[in-house]
Amino acid sequence: MIEYRKDYFSDARTDGLTEVGVTRQRSDVLGHVTGKTQYYADRHFAGLLHLKMVRSPHHHARIKSIDVSRALKVPGVVRVLTAKDVPQNIYTILCLIQVEPNDEPVLAFDKVRFKGEQIVAVLAESEQAALAGVAKVKVVYEELPAVFDVEEALKPGAPLVNEYHGRNWFTYEGHHCRRVRFGNVDEGFAAADHVIEEMYQSSPIEHAPTETTGCIVVPDQNERYTCYSNTQALYFTLDNSALILNSPFHKLRLVGGTVGGGFGGKVDVITEPIAFLAAMLTRRPVKYEYSRAEEMQVSSPRAAERIYIKDGVAKDGRILARQVRLYVDAGAYSRHSPYGTTKAAAHMPGPYTIPNVWVDCHCVYTNRTPSSAMRGFGVTIGDFALEVQMDKLARLIGMDPMEFRILNAYRDGDMKAHQKEVDGAALVECVQAASDLANWPIAGRYRAMSSQKREG
Amino acid sequence: MTKKRGRGMASVNYPTGMNLGGDPSQALIHATTTGSFIVTLSSVDLGQGLKTVMAQICAETLGVSTENVIIDTADTDTGPHCMGTFASRGTHRIGNAIIMAAKEAKSVLLEVAAEELEVDAGDLETDGAGNIRVKGSPQKSIAILNVALAAHFKHGRTISGRGIFLQPRSYPEPETGKMTPATCYAHACTVAEVEVDTETGEVQVLSLKSAYEVGRALNPRMVEQQIIGGAWMGLSHALYETTEPYYPNRAHGPTDFNQYLMPGPGDLPEFSNVIIERPAGDGPFGAKGVGEMTANSPIPAIANAIFDAVGVRVDSLPITPEKVLRGIQALAHDPEKWTPVFRKDHAQTEDAARH
Amino acid sequence: MTKVPVQFTLNGREQNEFVDSGSTLLAALRDKLGLYGTKAGCHQGTCGACTVIIDGSPQLSCLTLAERCAGKSVTTLEGLTGNGALHPLQQAFMEGFAAQCGFCTPGMILAAKSLLDRNPSPSRDDVIDAISGNICRCTGYDPIINAILTAAEQLRGARKSA
Structure with missing residues (x-):
């Protein structure tokens, strides 16, 4: 049973609530345990077509030719879709919030920029026939040099991943990275007793929801189309699909809301536009569902990040300066990465008050599966780097790691590096409560501190 | 075979929402x-x-x-x-x-x-x-x-x-990064206890003890669901998961759950948690967003616990047995070199490295 | 495609179907019989979401040919509530907050039922062993293990009082 520390912030809570603050049974759980919860795929549609995708076997290649003639002869194959069938083939998901440029084809036509990129959609009466059709599509490639390392990608002469950007990084209002400048880090380093710089690295991570990403699009009456989807964002999907299809928005309808796990993996808009298009062109229901292998290698993962943190710390434990260079490996296309990179910049230097902060966060294109949102987007890997760094700093100056964090933790009224005043802080209390829970004693001075007052 | 125990901690905050698009x-x-x-x-x-x-x-x-x-x-x-x-x-x-x-x-x-x-x-x-x-x-x-x-x-x-x-949408200032990226912030602190097998490099997480500040727990059992599920995912990220095990080399990517590793029901630590509530002025009945944050603090806490146990810093995720073992071997050859990456400061002594 | 007649027992009732030769039990249950309680998570036998009980043992319906079920007894999640009342496992999963997105829940409950049918007094390790082929991405497994142990206790109690 969950335990509360009601002694903290006891005067901040109002009483008398009856429906919130108390456990209520989940409204969906009876459906879950009886198998009656309806996920998007738990529907039957007569005449359903299955969509399977021809994908790039190369990390970076020019497409010389595409021949679908043999695929069309496979029994059960109804038609194929190529880039020529897509009304607005080049898009980017965040164009809805004015992120530019459009940099990704719905179906690749001149080039492929990552292994697994979708090129030709095959529609068939059965999954088996669709897969047999996929195997018969002949694409001739000319392989191009590829780049996989974020810092290599930024060097002059590196292979250009994405021509729509013209360079291997996303440009933030004229800057090659999202920057945060607060105080003067050089002065902070000069005043510090110790200065250390460390590098942290992560590899891409898959969301691995037990239900893979997918949708079914059904032609309705009045030339409208309903998409049953497990997207995490219905309107994002509807609006992007309408733009890609050059369709009036009111022709499209999204139905969803019950999803077998998302964790950020179902925020992209990949399966729906092509399934809408297929349903429009065939006037039949169409299902496009990722296989588990596609979910793992083709759907966007959590971005790999490389993070350099340089810190200046005083003997008494105060961090005087923090300089962060962070590289988000966006893969071949933007998707949500320009956004996540800004979120990473805003998160620095962590929940600590540091007077001098310098942050450069780079959104870098490489020839790998585009990364996108995942639980803790822009924060999770940064927290790994920051908190291992904090452990190193504490040991460097011989302080207890808990006391070191409490000393530097932000308090109400402090100014964050992105120039927003701290409000509602509670890091000090979390560290104190964890020290109690884990029987990890801290000195009285740190026990007496709080988020509202620096010293007790 | 020697098994060494260690403990480490980490504290984090997490922004509720992201309003760079409104x-x-x-x-x-x-x-x-x-x-x-x-x-x-x-x-x-x-x-x-x-x-x-x-x-x-x-x-x-x-x-x-x-x-x-x-x-x-x-x-x-x-x-x-x-x-x-x-x-x-x-x-x-x-x-x-x-x-x-x-x-x-x-x-x-x-x-x-x-x-x-x-x-x-x-x-x-x-x-x-x-x-x-x-x-x-x-x-x-x-x-x-x-x-x-x-x-x-x-x-x-x-x-x-x-x-x-x-x-409303916040536009970051290009030069300074001045912005309003989120609304209220949730907080967490995790203490991890691990046991490291010095012969195989395998890490067993024995316990994850965490305090979470969530603004207001609107449905306590459901908050607990997020906390335990999130801590498990953090453990999984820390020690197991990646689609590219030799990143940035693109080879050997897993395509099924036999290759994509995650801790199973037999690999669980003891979970214990406490909740702190500091209601957010702008939150519904004070609630803050906590779903994502719960995965974050366990990751560095586990990394720090591994260092505490065997003196090895693995600064890249996931912290695989191979990386731990390589670190242990490097440490045996050169006790000064306890970290696999460069460092520009050598003021630290072995004594200071231990608390 | 060749159709094959299959006669088997499904959730206690005799079932006669013509299935496509080579098609899976998972496809037959979902696409032919409309029993959507059996979930498709990977189609490759690595996630456990499609677990059903065949002649008492837990089997992956995505790897089981429908035609191989001839003469056998198949139980899906829909079969647990045949008489209207919830099975103690279903009750325990609800009360123990052992389901979040719910997609792994059918396979988990059936893997657990198969265990409890064979072993009414499982240890924690027995439970872990029984669900080790079932992936859950939401719960961290702990509430699931606890729910199964709770259900086992209730079933033992019910047997004693019966």
């Missing part, structure tokens, strides 16, 4: 003629339990029981706009929209009840059990069912409400 969500509420309340959304429940918590927020605001609220989600033909379920925004953004809608619906409800009871609407309150009563004289009351029927068939009123929560 962050709105809407809710519509109407009462049926029999006094049930339907909340219409286009918001998505990923399994975190959004439908349940939204019903609780609506019920609390209206003063009815949660069972009396039906959440209708998600259909773009009926549900008003929602940005989506991500960035720990659902409870906060949609919850606030529902409170606004429910307040409007409640004011109509009380107005109609006032006419029926021939009293002033300001003197009325809901009793949480399906009735509206006069404050101070509870014997003078009317069932919400009868209010709803009267509103529809007698007064020609809709007991309904519209709600929206909008966090």
Whole structure:
């Protein structure tokens, strides 16, 4: 049973609530345990077509030719879709919030920029026939040099991943990275007793929801189309699909809301536009569902990040300066990465008050599966780097790691590096409560501190 | 075979929502003629339990029981706009929209009840059990069912409400990064205890002990679900998961769950948690977004515990047995070199490295 | 495609179907019989979401040919509530908050039922062993293990009092 520390912030809570603050049974759980919860795929549609995708076997290649003639002869194959069938083939998901440029084809036509990129959609009466059709599509490639390392990608002469950007990084209002400048880090380093710089690295991570990403699009009456989807964002999907299809928005309808796990993996808009298009062109229901292998290698993962943190710390434990260079490996296309990179910049230097902060966060294109949102987007890997760094700093100056964090933790009224005043802080209390829970004693001075007052 | 134990900690905060594009969500509420309340959304429940918590927020605001609220989600033909379920925004953004809608619906409800009871609407309150009563004289009351029927068939009123929560867009200043990226922040601190097998490099996480500050736990058992599930995912990220095991080399990517590793039911640590509530001024009943944060603090806490156990810093995720073993071997050859990456400061002594 | 007649027992009732030769039990249950309680998570036998009980043992319906079920007894999640009342496992999963997105829940419950049918007094390790082929991405497994142990206890109690 969950335990509360009601002694903290006891005067901040109002009483008398009856429906919130108390456990209520989940409204969906009876459906879950009886198998009656309806996920998007738990529907039957007569005449359903299955969509399977021809994908790039190369990390970076020019497409010389595409021949679908043999695929069309496979029994059960109804038609194929190529880039020529897509009304607005080049898009980017965040164009809805004015992120530019459009940099990704719905179906690749001149080039492929990552292994697994979708090129030709095959529609068939059965999954088996669709897969047999996929195997018969002949694409001739000319392989191009590829780049996989974020810092290599930024060097002059590196292979250009994405021509729509013209360079291997996303440009933030004229800057090659999202920057945060607060105080003067050089002065902070000069005043510090110790200065250390460390590098942290992560590899891409898959969301691995037990239900893979997918949708079914059904032609309705009045030339409208309903998409049953497990997207995490219905309107994002509807609006992007309408733009890609050059369709009036009111022709499209999204139905969803019950999803077998998302964790950020179902925020992209990949399966729906092509399934809408297929349903429009065939006037039949169409299902496009990722296989588990596609979910793992083709759907966007959590971005790999490389993070350099340089810190200046005083003997008494105060961090005087923090300089962060962070590289988000966006893969071949933007998707949500320009956004996540800004979120990473805003998160620095962590929940600590540091007077001098310098942050450069780079959104870098490489020839790998585009990364996108995942639980803790822009924060999770940064927290790994920051908190291992904090452990190193504490040991460097011989302080207890808990006391070191409490000393530097932000308090109400402090100014964050992105120039927003701290409000509602509670890091000090979390560290104190964890020290109690884990029987990890801290000195009285740190026990007496709080988020509202620096010293007790 | 030697097994060495160590413990480490980490503390984090987490932003609720992300408003670099403007962050709105809407809710519509109407009462049926029999006094049930339907909340219409286009918001998505990923399994975190959004439908349940939204019903609780609506019920609390209206003063009815949660069972009396039906959440209708998600259909773009009926549900008003929602940005989506991500960035720990659902409870906060949609919850606030529902409170606004429910307040409007409640004011109509009380107005109609006032006419029926021939009293002033300001003197009325809901009793949480399906009735509206006069404050101070509870014997003078009317069932919400009868209010709803009267509103529809007698007064020609809709007991309904519209709600929206909008966090206006923040444009970061290009030079300084000055911005308002989020609303309230949740907090966490985790202590991890690990056991490292120095012969194989394998790490067993023995316990994860965490404190979470969540603003307000709207449904305690469901907060606990997020906490334990999130801590498990953090453990999984720390020690097991990647689609590219030799990153940045692109080879050997897993394509199934035999190759994509995650801790199974036999690899669990002991979980113990405490909740701290510091209600957020802008949150629905003070709630902050906590869904994502719960995975974050366990990762560095485990990394720091591994160092505490064997003196090896693995600064790249995931912390595989291979990396731990290479670190242990490097340490045996060169005790000074306890970290696999460069460092520009050598002021640290072995003594200072131990607490 | 060749159709093959299959006669088997499904959730206690005799079932006669013509299935496509080579098609899976998972496809037959979902696409032919409309029993959507059996979930498809990977189609490759690595996630456990499609677990059903065949002649008492837990089997992956995505790897089981429909035609191989001839003469056998198949139980899906829908079969647990045949008489209207919830099975103690279903009750325990609800009360123990052991489901979040719910997609792994059918397979988990059936893997657990198969265990409890064979072993009414499982240890924690027995439970872990029984669900080790079932992936859950939401719960961290702990509530699931606890729910199964709770259900086992209730079933033992019910047997004693019977």
